[in-house]
Amino acid sequence: MKRIILIVFGVLLLTNECAFAQKKHTSDFNYRKAEELYNNNGAPDEILSLLDKQLTETPITAMR
Numbered sequence: 001m002k003r004i005i006l007i008v009f010g011v012l013l014l015t016n017e018c019a020f021a022q023k024k025h026t027s028d029f030n031y032r033k034a035e036e037l038y039n040n041n042g043a044p045d046e047i048l049s050l051l052d053k054q055l056t057e058t059p060i061t062a063m064r
Contacts, residue, residue, distance in 0.1 A: 027057075028054065029054075030050045030051070030053045030054035030057070031050070031051065031054045033050050034046075034047045034050035034051050034054070037050070
């Protein structure tokens with residue numbers, strides 16, 4: 001019985017590691033571009049557009 005529990009526990013750990021490896025990481029390209037434009041006195045409309053695009057593309061779970 002202990003052996004079966006250990007095998008099931010081992011399989012669960014292996015599947016958890018695989019799921020972690022496949023986690024998609026979000027890009028902050030639009031945020032960095034907006035920050036660069038802000039520091040260089042860029043157009044406010046373009047800065048807001050880039051920030052809006054960043055918020056749209058970033059899932060809520062990535063912000064936690």
